[in-house]
Amino acid sequence: MRRGFRLCVCLLLLTLVTGCWNRRELNELGIQMGTAIDKIGDEYQVAVQVVVPGEVSARLNSGRSPVTLYKASAPTIFEAFRKLTETSPRKIYSAHIRVLIIGESLAKEGIGTTLDLLSRNPEARTDYYVMVSRGMAEEVLKVMTSLEKIPAHNLFYSLDTASKTWAPTTTVTMDEVILQLVTEGLNPVLPGVDVFGNSVMGDSKSNVDKIENDAWLQTAGLAVFDKDKLVGWLNENDSKGYNYIRNNVKSTVGHLKCPEGGLLALETLRTDTDIKVSFEQGEPVILLRIINESNIGEVECKIDIKKPETIVWIEREIETKLRQLLQQTIQKVKSKYNVDIFGFGQAVYKKDPKAWKKLKADWKERFPRLQVNYDIDITIRRTGTTNNSFENNIKE
Amino acid sequence: MDTSAASKPQYALSAGLGLNIEEIQARFGCSQDLVVKEMSFGSIDIALVYIEGLVDTYVLNQSIIAALLSDDKRSADAPSGNLLFFLKEDVLSVGDIGLLKEMDSLFDSVLSGDVVLLADGYAEALHIGAAGWEDRNVSEPTSQTVVRGPMEAFTENLRTNTALIRRKIKDPRLWLEGRQIGTVTKTNVAVMYMKQIAQESLVQEVFSRLDQIRIDSILESGYIEEFIQDKTLTPFPTVYNSERPDTIAAGLLEGKVAIVIDGTPFVLLVPALFVQFFQSAEDYYQRADVSTLLRMMRFMAFFITMLSPSLYIAVTTFHQEMLPTNLLINLAAQREGVPFPAFVEALLMEVTFEILREAGVRMPKTVGQAVSIVGTLVIGQSAVEAGIVSAVMVIIVAITAISSFVIPAAGMSISVRMIRFILMGLAASFGLIGILVGMLLLIIHLSCLRSFGVPYLSSLSPFHGRDQKDTLFRLPWPRMTTRPMSTAKENLWRQPRTSKPKPKT
Numbered sequence: 001m002r003r004g005f006r007l008c009v010c011l012l013l014l015t016l017v018t019g020c021w022n023r024r025e026l027n028e029l030g031i032q033m034g035t036a037i038d039k040i041g042d043e044y045q046v047a048v049q050v051v052v053p054g055e056v057s058a059r060l061n062s063g064r065s066p067v068t069l070y071k072a073s074a075p076t077i078f079e080a081f082r083k084l085t086e087t088s089p090r091k092i093y094s095a096h097i098r099v100l101i102i103g104e105s106l107a108k109e110g111i112g113t114t115l116d117l118l119s120r121n122p123e124a125r126t127d128y129y130v131m132v133s134r135g136m137a138e139e140v141l142k143v144m145t146s147l148e149k150i151p152a153h154n155l156f157y158s159l160d161t162a163s164k165t166w167a168p169t170t171t172v173t174m175d176e177v178i179l180q181l182v183t184e185g186l187n188p189v190l191p192g193v194d195v196f197g198n199s200v201m202g203d204s205k206s207n208v209d210k211i212e213n214d215a216w217l218q219t220a221g222l223a224v225f226d227k228d229k230l231v232g233w234l235n236e237n238d239s240k241g242y243n244y245i246r247n248n249v250k251s252t253v254g255h256l257k258c259p260e261g262g263l264l265a266l267e268t269l270r271t272d273t274d275i276k277v278s279f280e281q282g283e284p285v286i287l288l289r290i291i292n293e294s295n296i297g298e299v300e301c302k303i304d305i306k307k308p309e310t311i312v313w314i315e316r317e318i319e320t321k322l323r324q325l326l327q328q329t330i331q332k333v334k335s336k337y338n339v340d341i342f343g344f345g346q347a348v349y350k351k352d353p354k355a356w357k358k359l360k361a362d363w364k365e366r367f368p369r370l371q372v373n374y375d376i377d378i379t380i381r382r383t384g385t386t387n388n389s390f391e392n393n394i395k396e
Numbered sequence: 397m398d399t400s401a402a403s404k405p406q407y408a409l410s411a412g413l414g415l416n417i418e419e420i421q422a423r424f425g426c427s428q429d430l431v432v433k434e435m436s437f438g439s440i441d442i443a444l445v446y447i448e449g450l451v452d453t454y455v456l457n458q459s460i461i462a463a464l465l466s467d468d469k470r471s472a473d474a475p476s477g478n479l480l481f482f483l484k485e486d487v488l489s490v491g492d493i494g495l496l497k498e499m500d501s502l503f504d505s506v507l508s509g510d511v512v513l514l515a516d517g518y519a520e521a522l523h524i525g526a527a528g529w530e531d532r533n534v535s536e537p538t539s540q541t542v543v544r545g546p547m548e549a550f551t552e553n554l555r556t557n558t559a560l561i562r563r564k565i566k567d568p569r570l571w572l573e574g575r576q577i578g579t580v581t582k583t584n585v586a587v588m589y590m591k592q593i594a595q596e597s598l599v600q601e602v603f604s605r606l607d608q609i610r611i612d613s614i615l616e617s618g619y620i621e622e623f624i625q626d627k628t629l630t631p632f633p634t635v636y637n638s639e640r641p642d643t644i645a646a647g648l649l650e651g652k653v654a655i656v657i658d659g660t661p662f663v664l665l666v667p668a669l670f671v672q673f674f675q676s677a678e679d680y681y682q683r684a685d686v687s688t689l690l691r692m693m694r695f696m697a698f699f700i701t702m703l704s705p706s707l708y709i710a711v712t713t714f715h716q717e718m719l720p721t722n723l724l725i726n727l728a729a730q731r732e733g734v735p736f737p738a739f740v741e742a743l744l745m746e747v748t749f750e751i752l753r754e755a756g757v758r759m760p761k762t763v764g765q766a767v768s769i770v771g772t773l774v775i776g777q778s779a780v781e782a783g784i785v786s787a788v789m790v791i792i793v794a795i796t797a798i799s800s801f802v803i804p805a806a807g808m809s810i811s812v813r814m815i816r817f818i819l820m821g822l823a824a825s826f827g828l829i830g831i832l833v834g835m836l837l838l839i840i841h842l843s844c845l846r847s848f849g850v851p852y853l854s855s856l857s858p859f860h861g862r863d864q865k866d867t868l869f870r871l872p873w874p875r876m877t878t879r880p881m882s883t884a885k886e887n888l889w890r891q892p893r894t895s896k897p898k899p900k901t
Contacts, residue, residue: 051728053726
């Protein structure tokens, strides 16, 4: 009994020995929401957007900025991160990071080394979005946003929402970037972001005082990488084509020209792309199989959609248009960048690893003359809550 | 007379009435409530000895004194033989009459409310049962209330209590065996069980444990509970108690043994199982599906009470990455300016709550109201407004408190509240790992516990498939075909399997 008691006391005292190791109170944390990494000269500059919790909460709000920015430069990123404590009163806590923005100049030099630290860091999850800024990455974190108080959140959610409903946009999380970098026959593509409007006004609270903000953040095309180096950008149309091929499109809206003039808008409900590979005399041939289901969303022309023939016509039109889009995109990437961002090489590898081994060495030469065929299957499901537009019946 | 003689247990009465009376008065120290009424019956001097307040004055006057004084009996030919026999057989109109020869048993009788009749020339006395004192009526239960179900509770009177149980179970197999425990208080204890349902070994075990008690006083069932429980070093109650006759009757029918103690409305029931403390009498009176849901909610409440403060501490000080971002920012905003670490904050609030609760229980009812108002105001608002604690901590404490009241058995909710503090300490030192280890130790401890030889976690571990119908779930009564395996192995069947009633077609 006495011994048992002593043992208990010893065990209880042992719990105190830990000294609350690794314990961090919530109000000792600088919760990092966004990171921007630039390269200035030989040094990396790290800028972090840290939440000021009191300002975000509706109750305690005193009118100051909801986030603050700390930055530091050092030869390595890790050092730069630690150097942040020179200015930050709290240790930067990176587990809740939402976005990582890489400066264009750094991206041109290569992002591989940058990503190493971030993937090595045990604290952060690798589910944040990575994007490339059109200028200095730091600038992106200095824009106040109104609907989401935290700009990094704003960026995260606008990218997230757009990627689900708008074909030219896609999201890439940290682990996907690394996966794309190490996958054979595939090169990474990251979404671009830029500050629009009057960027000088962006970092002041007055930016969100008005209905229309002076400066705002917007996605800006897709950045094409050759291995880990930025080589160029895709415009809106090419981005759309890229996302169709990579099967990134969840839902989007597109339009057609009617035969008698005017436009017809269609909403894509579901779309699925399959990259199939076959070999013709040892040469790989790509077949893009796209199954797409759409609704008619807007009719701005005189057309009788009650007729089944019209629907068939529309289906055929979309098919042609989509094929043209894909062809253009592939052609442009082939001729301008010559980088296999579509993962055709990966598809070949999956189909026939042995063949890929031989093809791999001169894939750069083969890619531009790679034959791509299309098999597009479009179905129009519904026409919305009406059939023919009432526009046709407007009294003259 | 010699004092050592007085302490001898077997001290015979003397034949002289005067001597006996002197002796009695000497032993009672001439206490004022001891009444010695001397009178004569025929030619013989007799005396009635009783304690005022313990005897029913109506019985005393009508059945004893009036009978003794009535002329026809007195004039009847004077007892040729034994006067005491004559009185017992022919005069006194009271049922419970007996002879006693020792001074000590005379004291026992007098102290338990009998009237003792002494007669000159006899070294014997009659004890006449006339016990009757002011009692509380059978009233509504205060600690285990139900919406639907019997509204009667045990009282402080042993006989009333055993009668309340008997009225529920009209079967001669309900056996009752008495004991007197407490060398000074001589408290009557009745052990009740269903012969043929309760296991013989269990009944023997109860008696052997009761017989080992050598304490001077038993004032409440808690005394007995601590003597007969299997293991003292545990926060969990291993003896069930209830003030509801229906609960006790249900226990008896499951083969358990009830221990009724004079002077308290709380009747003990053994063996007690862990799940039993989460079951309310009402579970059996309302629809099975409702009861099942409520039971699950109680188990949930058990975990909330036990874990919510420690989880809060662990997650906010060690595992911030586990919180959704918006929640984290929200919590961080509330903690801005709070001067204490989360653990101290939690401890502060939990202790304050415990103090308030205790104050509310002990205070006179009228003051209790005031205490609770002050408490809510102080804790709920001022503390948060002053920035001493964060608002979310108040929410956590409130949830913990309310959940602890959901557990129907007070004994269990107190143990959980104790364990909560240990878990909070573990959470503050080791985070979730600490809580996990704490929970593992708890489960190991629970599996080691036994109540009168029955594993405490039984029907869950060891697993009895049949008993699952009344553990976490409660099946409808037509499906409750068997009694629990743990206590009624030999007489398992409660009812034959029946099919559902259907309308005639």
